[in-house]
Amino acid sequence: MAPDPPDDGPRGERGRGAVAAALLPLLGGAANLASVENCMTRLRVTVRDPSAVRRGELRALPGVLGVVEDGPALQIVLGPGTVAKVAPELARHMEPGPAESVTAEAVTTESVPAEAVPAGAVTAEALAERGAAIRAERKARNATPAREFLRRIAQIFVPLIPALIGCGIVAGLAGLLANLHWLPALAPALTACASGFMSLIAVFVGYNTAKEFGGTPVLGGAVAAIIVFPGVDRVTAFGEKLMPGQGGVLGALAAALLATRVERWCRRRVPEALDVLVTPTVTVLVAGLVTLYGLMYAAGKAATAIGHFADRLLANGGTAAGFVLGGLFLPLVMLGLHQALIPIHATLIQQQGHTVLLPILAMAGAGQVGAALAVYVRLSHNASVRRTIRSAMPAGLLGIGEPLIYGVSLPLGRPFVTACVGGAFGGAFVGLLGQLGDTVGSTAIGPSGWALFPLLQGGHGLGRAVAVYGAGLLVGYAAGFVATYAFGLSRESLRELNAGGEKSPSGD
Structure with missing residues (x-):
């Protein structure tokens, strides 16, 4: 049986360390950990040898709400709050070393195929094995370039979720105080706290985009920052003056992707002695000008169309749209x-x-x-x-x-x-x-x-x-x-x- 965490639970220092210590042997030990990250509810662990993971004991560990296999990575559902405390504790145990690639076929054969589950084995463990096999099969079948691109796009926004949640709750509190006419001097301060991140979200999207697609993160952020720079209102593109923030996150995403491509092109051609000067300059100049004279305008039109479509969708066909979206999600x-x-x-x-x-x-x-x-x-x-x-x-x-x-x-x-x-x-x-x-x-x-x-x-x-x-x-x-x-x-x-x-x- 898997070791139980001590009674003080995951909230305290001892509890966080105990949960991480309990997870470590079930994941194959410190040498088997290639990376440890977390989102809002899940601990995302990439292992070097999937066969060393004790899946049954991992699912049975107190505090583990579920385990989802995603290629060479395991998503261990711990719930909000807990995962943010356990992840750094587990990461402290990691040993440096190159992560070995694991193919989708290897993951699929590691999982128990649904056909191998006896017809009479209808316990929770048998259902969990069927579920793992189904997910592994889906993962292998869905491993197309388009879906991999979508997965990487999602990875750009996942690190931003905590800030979006925090700022969203603060914005709601500011609106509540304003509607109730309570603490009028505090409402503007709360609005500033909630709006600061959103006004610069394009920079964070650009930074994460370059990081995810192999560029220098700060260069991606620098190019995306052009979108929110107040001085862009003096630039005219396609006969219209640009507005700060035009294009939003879509423009930032496209600008940082372009910056990454330009940077990687320069790295292959610029001599090493000049790379530190030439590559950043060319990246910011070329990607920046294309952003100003093309991407901001196009992304702005796309963002406006998305907003109008969502409004019309609910206003004219909300029942049907809700039925389809809720049923197909x-x-x-x-x-x-x-x-x-x-x-x-x-x-x-x-x-x-x-x-x-x-x-x-x-x-x-x-x-x-x-x-x-x-x-x-x-x-x-x-x-x-x-x-x-x-x-x-x-x-x-x-x-x-x-x-x-x-x-x-x-x-x-x-x-x-x-x-x-x-x-x-x-x-x-x-x-x-x-x-x-x-x-x-x-x-x-x-x-x-x-x-x-x-x-x-x-x-x-x-x-x-x-x-x-x-x-x-x-x-x-x-x-x-x-x-x-x-x-x-x-x-x-x-x-x-x-x-x-x-x-x-x-x-x-």
């Missing part, structure tokens, strides 16, 4: 196509202060929760699967859906489809109210489920936005539950699954 996540939405969310937040798409897409998680609850009720004699659902449900309510998806609904098959049905009805409800004028948006990306409540913003105030979003969650829960209870499990599946374990005396 989970399959999009499986295919990796959801990453294309991240720049769109960021563009809407920069333009309008919030993204109206995220609350609709969050309904997919509500459908998943409802489906898992129905499976819990139907499998009254399978204590193993019910225990998995109970342990993963708090994370699901907070919008962390992987443990329920890959541990329950996707391995079972039909419950995944009925979870999408629940998400579709929840999305349709939020879209319908948006069509009627009660729009609700999120001031940041990243959180979902209940964790999205502090980031909500609406056209009729925070109270209405919370009510609309909360009602949408309830519709998603209910629709996912009813669809799964009625159609998610066949009679044969129920007999097989309920034969997987004896009913406990407590009913679990």
Whole structure:
């Protein structure tokens, strides 16, 4: 069995170190760690030898909400707050050394194929193995250049999520104080705290873009900074004067990509003795001029079109759009196509202060929760699967859906489809109210489920936005539950699954 963390939990210094110490041997030891990073809820660990990872014990470790395999990387779901404290503790144990490449085929063969799982093995462990096999198969099938590009685009924005969340909550607090006419002297200060990052987000996007695509990060940031420089209003492109911030994150992304290409071209051709002078100069000059006289204008038109399209979508067809978006989001996540939405969310937040798409897409998680609850009720004699659902449900309510998806609904098959049905009805409800004028948006990306409540913003105030979003969650829960209870499990599946374990005396 995996060692348990001490009783003081992950909040204190001892607790953080104990969680990292417990994870270390299960990941193959310090020598097996190639990189350790974290996003808002997940610990992202790249290992040199995937076969050395003790996956079963890792999933069973207290505090681990789920484990998702992503090529040579493991995404260990620890939840918000905890992961930010555990990641640096685990990184301290890393040993320097080159990471070995691992092919998608190696990862796929490492996982237990779904066909190898015996028909009678319907415990939570068997479902987890099926889920891991499905994800590995999808990962290998989806390893196309286009999806790899989308994954790298997503990696540009993931490090920005904590700042987006913090600034979004501060902006909401400033708006609340202004609406209630409380502490009038403090509201402008809070607005400044919330708006400073957003006014310079293009610089951070440019920096991360160059870093992700192999350029010098500060050069990517320098070129992207042109977009937010106040003096661009003296430049005319295509017969129009430019405005500071025109093009936003899309322009910054394109400018930094161009800067990276120019820099790498120079590195191959400029003599080493002149490289330190020539390469940065040419990179900033060429990429900067193209940004001013082309990219800012084009990206500005694209960003404006995105904003207008989102507004028209909800105003004229919010119900249908919500049904489609809420119902298809989970399959999009499986295919990796959801990453294309991240720049769109960021563009809407920069333009309008919030993204109206995220609350609709969050309904997919509500459908998943409802489906898992129905499976819990139907499998009254399978204590193993019910225990998995109970342990993963708090994370699901907070919008962390992987443990329920890959541990329950996707391995079972039909419950995944009925979870999408629940998400579709929840999305349709939020879209319908948006069509009627009660729009609700999120001031940041990243959180979902209940964790999205502090980031909500609406056209009729925070109270209405919370009510609309909360009602949408309830519709998603209910629709996912009813669809799964009625159609998610066949009679044969129920007999097989309920034969997987004896009913406990407590009913679990």
